[in-house]
Amino acid sequence: MRKPCCDKEGTNKGAWSKQEDQKLIDYIRAHGEGCWRSLPKAAGLDRCGKSCRLRWINYLRPDIKRGNFGQDEEDLIIKLHALLGNRWSLIAGRLPGRTDNEVKNYWNSHIRRKLISMGIDPNNHRLNQIPLRPPPKSDVSASATSSESTNNECKPSQPLKSSVNKTTDRVSDSLDLNLDLTIAFPSPPANSAEGKRRLSKTMMAKQVGSSEPVPTLLLF
DNA sequence: AAAACGAGCAACCGCGTGTTA
């Protein structure tokens, strides 16, 4: 039913050349973002539209801030992750100049490791009990959260629902994580199927725990 | 000096969702 996003034959893959970058930049400067499917042809690129989009968003966009993450950014990522889980695009949306891919990579390569070394479960931001023991079978939620030993460990799953509302032994509490917050969404792009999409996704995320008091995050 | 290893990052893939015809 679903066709591949582009015909795989005849499209380049792998690292982008300078010429390809320049073509993409020139085209988007002239015509703006969007219509990714038709863009490659129009721009003279032998690339899949998805690949063009990714390259632009993660690397070529002029407002991208490159380089190391600051301590404030790292703290913010940790706090947002405690609330939102692996919703990298939402998290990146609160970090000007950072992309979801960059945030995700930074989390996986730095923050995650750091939290683990501190004895903190990066998936639910709780202190691990030492020694780590497999949870009792009857405790479903516990088994879902002690995920270091499972294959589903990175499921964004219920960070909103489970991690936010239970405050006992939450490390984030000791890290001065102010959970009495309200999520302030960045204003969606004006042209914006994306804005609408993001908003609706976010609303869904908020509604996950709608039967319970939803903690709010006032960030800006 | 060279091989082995690990970390970091760019890019790809598959799926979910909103839109359109």
Add this chain to the structure above:
DNA sequence: ATAACACGCGGTTGCTCGTTT
């Protein structure tokens, strides 16, 4: 109402480069 399309997201892969042995 629904199938096809277009896009965005999150997970994963694989390459590159620095460090260790």
